[in-house]
Amino acid sequence: MTVTDTPIPAPPIAERPARDRNGWTMLVISLLLIVGGAAAAAAALPLLGTAGVPLLVAACLVVVAGLFLGAGLTFVAPNEARVLQLLGASYSGTVRNDGLRWVNPLTERRRISTRIRNHETGLAKVNDLDGNPIEISAVVVWQVEDTARACFAVDDYVEFVAFQAEAAVRHIAGSFPYDSAETLSLRENADEITAKLSEEIEARVASAGVRIIESRINRLAYAPEIAQAMLRRQQAGAVVAARQRIVEGAVGMVELALARLEEDDVVDLDEERKAAMVSNLLVVLCADRDAQPVVNTGTLYQ
Numbered sequence: 001m002t003v004t005d006t007p008i009p010a011p012p013i014a015e016r017p018a019r020d021r022n023g024w025t026m027l028v029i030s031l032l033l034i035v036g037g038a039a040a041a042a043a044a045l046p047l048l049g050t051a052g053v054p055l056l057v058a059a060c061l062v063v064v065a066g067l068f069l070g071a072g073l074t075f076v077a078p079n080e081a082r083v084l085q086l087l088g089a090s091y092s093g094t095v096r097n098d099g100l101r102w103v104n105p106l107t108e109r110r111r112i113s114t115r116i117r118n119h120e121t122g123l124a125k126v127n128d129l130d131g132n133p134i135e136i137s138a139v140v141v142w143q144v145e146d147t148a149r150a151c152f153a154v155d156d157y158v159e160f161v162a163f164q165a166e167a168a169v170r171h172i173a174g175s176f177p178y179d180s181a182e183t184l185s186l187r188e189n190a191d192e193i194t195a196k197l198s199e200e201i202e203a204r205v206a207s208a209g210v211r212i213i214e215s216r217i218n219r220l221a222y223a224p225e226i227a228q229a230m231l232r233r234q235q236a237g238a239v240v241a242a243r244q245r246i247v248e249g250a251v252g253m254v255e256l257a258l259a260r261l262e263e264d265d266v267v268d269l270d271e272e273r274k275a276a277m278v279s280n281l282l283v284v285l286c287a288d289r290d291a292q293p294v295v296n297t298g299t300l301y302q
Contacts, residue, residue, distance in 0.1 A: 011153040011207055015146045018084045018093025023073050023100030030073070033066030072105035081147045083110040094147045112147045116213065121166045125223060128186065129177045133223035136173045136186070139216050140165045140201060146209030154208045164204035165215075172197050178222065186220055193217065254281045 040059035076082055076098045084092035084107040092107050096114075103109065119140045128134050142161055144150045150157040172193065179187045186193055194216055202212040258274065 011149055013091060013148050013152050015148040015209070016093050018082075018095045018103060020074075020095045020097065021102040023075075023102045026069055026102035027073060027100065030066045030070040033062050033069065037062030037064075037066060068105055069102075072102045074101050074103055074109055075099070076101055079113065079115045081112045081114055081144075083112055083147050083151045084108070085110065091148055091152065110151055112144060112150055114144050114147070116141060116143045119162055119165055120218070121162075121169050123219065124166065124170055124173070126170050126173045128173060129175060130180075132178055133225065134173060134178050134186070135219065135221050135223055136169060136217060137219045138165070138169045138197065139218050141213040141215070142205070143211050143213060144209060145211040149207065149209030157208045157210060160208050161205050161210055165201050168197060168200040168204055169217075172200060178220075186217070190217065250281070254278050257281065 037059045040062065041056055044053075044055035044059055074082055074095065076095055078098045080098070082095040082101075082103070084095065084103055086092045086104065086107050088108050092104065094112075095101055095103060095109075119142065121137050121140070123135055123137045125133060125135050140161070144157065154160045173186065176193060177183065177185050179185050181188075184192055197217070198212050198215045201215055205212065258277070
């Protein structure tokens with residue numbers, strides 16, 4: 001079973017742009033209201049005994065209006081977004097324009113980073129497809145794509161990515177053998193395996209509004225308890241493969257030597273002498289040490 005067989009349900013919420021305004025314009029308006037209201041209040045104080053009370057009340061309302069407008073000013077840093085929630089209840093949209101912006105003062109503004117992030121999974125000890133214990137870890141490069149889902153679909157989207165990435169790494173490690181010549185393996189097919197890993201993590205974290213940019217296995221090894229045994233097996237396989245190549249080359253050289261001797265009519269060899277020559281040449285060519293010459297003072301038969 002793969003992760004696509006039991007997908008995590010997508011939440012009904014999705015990001016939409018919020019209604020924001022240029023913050024500098026609203027800042028000027030807010031300051032004008034506050035300063036103008038304060039000046040009017042100061043002018044109304046000497047007139048409190050006559051018609052100054054309505055003027056003072058109006059001046060105070062103007063100052064309150066200026067402060068209310070000023071409460072909507074929000075600074076948005078580059079590669080950052082603000083998720084708006086009206087009165088702590090309904091989602092009002094997301095502000096992605098950087099700089100000084102103005103939004104509804106009654107909204108709660110949650111800061112969400114849209115920068116590219118790295119996450120390195122812990123070193124996990126799992127069994128591969130053949131049942132061999134291995135140690136594996138990966139680096140995941142990700143970015144928040146839907147800020148609304150990141151805020152409201154999961155409790156903590158950073159922690160969610162961390163857990164789902166580790167789960168995907170464990171699942172991929174258990175779905176393929178560490179080393180195999182007949183099928184995809186973790187060691188020999190790194191590009192294909194990392195592509196499958198990225199797809200699986202992407203499917204797991206899509207409900208949190210996260211996009212996976214890249215994932216790479218940065219450590220892969222047998223567990224310490226079997227590492228020596230597996231190393232000896234790999235060394236034995238390498239020795240067998242090397243010997244096979246040496247024997248193939250030696251047989252070709254012997255065939256070439258016999259053919260040249262017969263072609264140039266250098267010496268006439270019977271079958272027994274050919275067998276002795278083949279034996280000697282194979283020993284010299286296939287030995288892992290330098291040959292020690294032996295001087296024969298007799299004949300081939302003595």
